[in-house]
Amino acid sequence: MSDWKTEWRLIADRVSHFIRTDNFPDRIRPDFLRDAVRAYPCAGGKRLRPVLLMWSCGLFGGEPHKALPAAAAVEIYHNWTLVHDDIIDCDDLRRGKPTTHASLRELAGARYKTGPEAGAKFGSDFAILAGDLQQAWAMDALLRLKSKGVPDNVVLYLAERMQRDLARELISGEAVDVEFGTRGSLNVSEEEVREMIAGKTGAILRYCVRAGALIAKETPYFKGTELDLITGFADALGLAFQLQDDFLGIFGDEKKFGKPIGSDFQEAKPTLLFLAALQKADSVKKSRLLALTGLPEYSPESIAEIRDILTATGAADQLRGEIVRCSDRAERLLDKLPDNPYRSYLHELTAELINRDV
Template sequence: MDGRIMMDAKQELARMSEELDSAIRSYIKDEEPNNLVEACRQYPYHGGKRMRPSMVIAACGAVGGDKDKAVPLAVAIEYIHNFTLIHDDLMDGDEKRRGMTTSHVKYGMPTAVLAGDGLFAKAFEIISTMDVPSDVMRKILNIVSVAVWDLARGQQMDINNENGEKVTMEQYIETIRLKTSILFASGAAGGALIGGADDDVAMAIRDYAMSLGVAFQMYDDILGIIGDPAKTGKSAGNDIRKGKSTVIVCHALKNIKNKEDLDRFESILGKMDASEDEIEIARNILKRTGSIDYAIEMAEKYTKDAISKLDCLKDSKDKEFMIALAEYAMSRDV
C-alpha cells in the first residue's frame, strides 16, 4: 500500500473526527436520571477513529451533495455503532475498551443495557430531524433499520460460531458482512442519498462500503494473530485462545494436511489458558499452511473490489478519501 495515501487517510480521519465531535456531543441533553445520561455519553464522547460517520460525510460530498445535511445521519450511525459496542462488551464480559472501563463495569449491567437502548433510540430521533425530501427519508429509515436487524443477526452468528462447530469460509464471510460491513454500508448509502445520488449510485457506494467492511474485519483478524501487542493493545493470541472462527482459522482447518499439525492445532484452538509457547506453535502451523498469507490476499481482494465500485464517481477530494480509507482499512498496525 502507498504509505502517503495511508497517512492522508489517517490525517483526514482525525480532521473529520474533530469536526464531527461537537455534533456528536450535542444530541444527548442533561436530563434525569444522570447516571443513564452519563452512560449514554461515555462511548460516543470518548472518540475513536469514527470511520463510519466520516464515510457518511464523504459519500455525500463525493456525489456533489451538501455535506452539512449529512451530519445528523453521521451522528446517528456513530450512536448505533456505539450502542452495539456497549452490548458487545457486556456479552463478551470485556472490562476495557479504548483504554476506558467498559459501560457494564462502570455503571452496572442494567444501566449499560439501557444506555445501549438509549443510543439506539436517539439515533432514530436524530434521523427524523434531517432536512431531506420525504422519499429520501423513507429510504434512509429503511436502510438503517434493516442494518440494525442485520447487525443483530451477525452478532448472533458470531456467538453461534464460538460453540466449537467448524465454520465454513462462506459462513464466516456472511457473519462479518452482517456484523461489521452492514453499518459502513448503510451509512455510505445514506450519505449518498442525502447528497442527491440516484439509487444505482447509492447502491454502488453501498457495495463499496460492504467490501471495505469485510476487508477491515479480515485485517482485524490478521492483527489478532500476528499483530504487535504494543500497537494493537491486545494479545496476539487471544483469538486463538477464544477459538474464534476467523478467515485464518477457517482456511487452516480445511487445509492443514499433516495430521500431527492438525491435532496439535485443534488442541490449542479454544484453549483459554494456552501458554505463549502453545500460541507460537499454533501460529507457526498457520504460517506453514499458508493461512495467514491467504487471509492477507483475501483482504486485499476485498479492498480492490471496494475501490472498483467507486468508478461511477467523478474525481474529487471526497472520492480520494474514500479510496484512501479502503486502503487504510488493511494497512493499519492498530
C-alpha cells in the same frame, strides 16, 4: 498532515462536537445512566463510519455538512451495539478503558456498597438500558437531518432503512456470531462466517455510503449503477477490514493493536483464518491447532506456534491474498464513480485501513 487526513480529522471533530453538545441525554435519570449513555459516543475514536458517510455524500455531489446528523447517528448506533456486545462477550475493557457494564459495576460498589454478585447484576442491568437509550438517541440524531434541509421523504426513507436493513442485518450478524460460540467453531462453515461478517461488520458500512449518496441526491428514489458501485465498495472494504482484524489478532503487535494477541484463539472463534488453517493442515498440525484453542493463557511460545502453523499451512498467505483482492476490488469500484476530491479521500482511506497495524 496530508489533505485527506486533515479532512478526516475535521469530520471527526465536528461529529464529536455534535455528540458531546447534543441535549438528548440531559433528561435521562438516574445521573449515572445518563453518564453511561454519553460515555462511548463521547469518547472519540476514529469516527470511521461518519467519515464514510460524509465522504460518500461529497462523492455524489452533496454538501457533506448537511449529512452531519446522519454521521453522528451512525456513530451513536455503532456504540449502542458495542455496549450490548460487551455485556454479551463479558468484556471488561474496550480501548484500554472499562466497558459500560464494568464501570457501572464499579459504581454499584462505590455508591451502593453492593457485593460482587449484586454489583455485576447492577452493571449489566443498567448497561442494557444504556444501550437501549443509545439506540433511541441514534434514531433521534438521524431525524435531525430535517434541520439541515434534507427533504422529509429522504429522512423517512433513511429512518426506515436504519430499522429494516441496518438493525436486522447487524443484530442478526451479532446473534449468529454468539451462536457460533455455543455451537463450537468446528461445526461452523466458511459460508456462514462470511454471511455473519456481511451483517455484523458490513451492514453499517453499507448503510453509511448509501445514506451519504441519498442525502447528496436529495431523493429516496436514487437507484441504479452508482448506488450499486458504492455499495459494493463498502462490502469489499468491510470484508477487508474484518480479515485484517483477524490477521492482526494473531500476527499483530499487542501494544499497537490494543487487545490481547491470541484472544480469537482463546475464545475459539471460527475466523476465516482459523477455518482456512484447519482445512489446509495435515492431521498433526490440525490437532496441534485445536490443542492451542481455548487455553486459559497464551504464552509467547504458544503464539509463535500458532503463527508457525498458520504460515506453514499457507492460511496466512491465503488471507493476505484475499485482503489485497478485496482492497483492489474496492479501489476498482471507486474508480467507476465520479472523479472528485472525495473519491481520492476514499482511496486513501481504503489503503490506510488495509495497511493499518492498529
